Amino acid sequence: GNSVTQMEGPVTLSEEAFLTINCTYTATGYPSLFWYVQYPGEGLQLLLKATKADDKGSNKGFEATYRKETTSFHLEKGSVQVSDSAVYFCALGGSQGNLIFGKGTKLSVKP
Amino acid sequence: NAGVTQTPKFQVLKTGQSMTLQCAQDMNHEYMSWYRQDPGMGLRLIHYSVGAGITDQGEVPNGYNVSRSTTEDFPLRLLSAAPSQTSVYFCASRPGGGRSTDTQYFGPGTRLTVL
Numbered sequence: 001g002n003s004v005t006q007m008e009g010p011v012t013l014s015e016e017a018f019l020t021i022n023c024t025y026t027a028t029g030y031p032s033l034f035w036y037v038q039y040p041g042e043g044l045q046l047l048l049k050a051t052k053a054d055d056k057g058s059n060k061g062f063e064a065t066y067r068k069e070t071t072s073f074h075l076e077k078g079s080v081q082v083s084d085s086a087v088y089f090c091a092l093g094g095s096q097g098n099l100i101f102g103k104g105t106k107l108s109v110k111p
Numbered sequence: 112n113a114g115v116t117q118t119p120k121f122q123v124l125k126t127g128q129s130m131t132l133q134c135a136q137d138m139n140h141e142y143m144s145w146y147r148q149d150p151g152m153g154l155r156l157i158h159y160s161v162g163a164g165i166t167d168q169g170e171v172p173n174g175y176n177v178s179r180s181t182t183e184d185f186p187l188r189l190l191s192a193a194p195s196q197t198s199v200y201f202c203a204s205r206p207g208g209g210r211s212t213d214t215q216y217f218g219p220g221t222r223l224t225v226l
Contacts, residue, residue, distance in 0.1 A: 004153075043201055044201065045201075045217050046214045049214070051212045089154070094156070
């Protein structure tokens with residue numbers, strides 16, 4: 001069945017460091033791909049999405065490109081801030097209209 | 112718009128008790144769903160609804176019931192709580208009945224502990 005694998009955390013970075021969180025997927029067809037972010041004590045918010053191959057989603061300095069050939073959707077940011085500390089979830093659109101999530105990657109950014 | 116609201120925020124139950132987790136949205140979304148979030152597991156789908164009067168099971172439906180009598184509300188019922196149902200529960204909604212490209216909007220969650 002469809003599934004998402006993302007890198008295990010936690011990830012700890014210094015402010016202004018480069019961020020990459022790896023995400024790969026297994027799916028039939030070409031589902032939409034998403035990154036959601038969960039700040040402490042809150043629900044999930046959409047960070048960015050891509051609906052077809054080679055699409056690049058971007059928001060708040062974060063980017064991810066839908067790579068069909070490598071079945072990947074890696075999240076990147078050139079310069080992280082303390083306020084980016086959160087848990088990041090990679091997800092794909094499921095056949096039930098739902099989201100199929102990876103296990104999440106906790107990011108901590110130190111000043 | 113209030114978006115997706117959930118009550119209560121926290122709840123402690125004893126094994127065997129029943130309760131209802133409330134979820135409401137004011138965005139006129141057709142699709143609503145319930146997830147549970149467990150450490151190291153991501154979020155897993157419990158039940159979902161593509162419109163009023165229509166519900167279906169997700170990945171982990173056992174021990175839970177849902178109904179959708181209105182577009183706005185989608186309550187989740189625990190029939191007889193068990194310690195394995197200790198989790199954080201999220202309700203989500205999105206426009207569109209079947210398409211999975213739309214943004215899903217999540218509520219703030221209910222943290223449930225079953226003793």
